[in-house]
Amino acid sequence: MQMKPKSPLSSWTSLTACALAVALLLDAALSLNGLVPDQAALFPSAVASLEAVATNVLPSGMALAGFASGIVLAMAVIMLPMHQIYRSREARLLQERERLAAQNARLVHQAASDGLLGIANRREFERVLKLEWRRAARERQPLSLLMIDIDCFKRFNDTYGHQAGDTCLRGVADVLRSAAARPGDMVARYGGEEMVVLMPHTSMEGAMRMAERIHAMLAERALPFAASPVAQHVTVSIGVSSMLPVRNGNRSVLVQQADEGLYAAKEAGRNRTAVVPNLRLIGHDEKPQTWTHRAQGT
Numbered sequence: 001m002q003m004k005p006k007s008p009l010s011s012w013t014s015l016t017a018c019a020l021a022v023a024l025l026l027d028a029a030l031s032l033n034g035l036v037p038d039q040a041a042l043f044p045s046a047v048a049s050l051e052a053v054a055t056n057v058l059p060s061g062m063a064l065a066g067f068a069s070g071i072v073l074a075m076a077v078i079m080l081p082m083h084q085i086y087r088s089r090e091a092r093l094l095q096e097r098e099r100l101a102a103q104n105a106r107l108v109h110q111a112a113s114d115g116l117l118g119i120a121n122r123r124e125f126e127r128v129l130k131l132e133w134r135r136a137a138r139e140r141q142p143l144s145l146l147m148i149d150i151d152c153f154k155r156f157n158d159t160y161g162h163q164a165g166d167t168c169l170r171g172v173a174d175v176l177r178s179a180a181a182r183p184g185d186m187v188a189r190y191g192g193e194e195m196v197v198l199m200p201h202t203s204m205e206g207a208m209r210m211a212e213r214i215h216a217m218l219a220e221r222a223l224p225f226a227a228s229p230v231a232q233h234v235t236v237s238i239g240v241s242s243m244l245p246v247r248n249g250n251r252s253v254l255v256q257q258a259d260e261g262l263y264a265a266k267e268a269g270r271n272r273t274a275v276v277p278n279l280r281l282i283g284h285d286e287k288p289q290t291w292t293h294r295a296q297g298t
């Protein structure tokens with residue numbers, strides 16, 4: 001919580017108000033002597049003391065009080081409007097600071113997201129991947145990635161036009177956003193018609209389930225694509241990778257593996273999910289063992 005700075009003028013105003021109150025009390029005391037003559041018999045010694053004060057001290061006190069009241073009133077007359085001006089300037093500065101903070105947040109969001117799809121862009125994905133990799137290594141938790149590519153998207157653009165292509169991309173991004181609903185999940189545009197879903201604290205099994213959910217949701221959404229050689233609606237191919245990160249490990253392997261899986265899914269006929277086992281365990285001339293799974297219900 002931010003502390004509002006205290007105006008130096010408000011201290012002056014309080015001081016002025018106190019001085020004014022003291023001066024008024026002094027004036028009231030001065031009048032007391034004339035107001036209580038009948039009660040003098042009841043409290044003779046008190047009245048005698050008051051009279052002594054009134055005779056010896058009050059006349060000079062009266063002059064001093066009058067002078068002080070004059071100064072205090074003059075200060076109040078000057079200070080109060082100045083205080084008002086200060087307060088309204090302070091309010092304007094606070095408003096301006098809030099406006100700039102909101103603008104800054106908007107700019108940060110714009111720099112991190114894709115203008116067409118409204119999801120994170122590649123740069124933001126790389127930034128978050130670095131953080132999540134470190135976190136997963138620290139917490140010894142698996143980190144999974146889906147690399148998703150729309151099938152035959154060139155044909156979609158050629159058939160329906162580039163604008164319809166953009167609408168289709170937005171539709172797929174919407175589905176990914178709804179599917180990856182956990183707070184830690186991240187959906188990003190990796191480039192062109194390729195998107196990624198990064199899933200912290202998620203094992204290979206969980207990532208495969210997520211891939212199946214995406215295929216199912218796209219089949220249900222059924223974005224029309226009659227010219228597709230794969231199905232009557234827009235479909236995607238998905239490559240999956242999952243790792244237990246180590247602190248100084250190479251995080252690009254996670255992306256590379258998902259990309260290999262995507263390639264394998266395309267090769268196997270599209271509209272499916274594929275996993276390529278850990279690339280680092282496979283020799284150069286050895287062909288990776290690929291597991292592919294065709295999407296259900298298409």
Ligand SMILES: Nc1nc2c(ncn2[C@@H]2O[C@H](COP(=O)(O)OP(=O)(O)OP(=O)(O)O)[C@@H](O)[C@H]2O)c(=O)[nH]1
Pocket residue numbers: 116149150151152153154155157161162163164165166169191192193266270
């Ligand atoms: N409308 C639109 N099209 C895009 C965008 N970004 C990339 N593309 C198009 O996506 C198409 C990708 O085509 P390819 O890489 O040949 O792949 P594909 O036709 O999807 O074929 P497969 O991936 O093998 O199924 C190209 O025609 C790009 O122009 C975009 O922002 N909007």
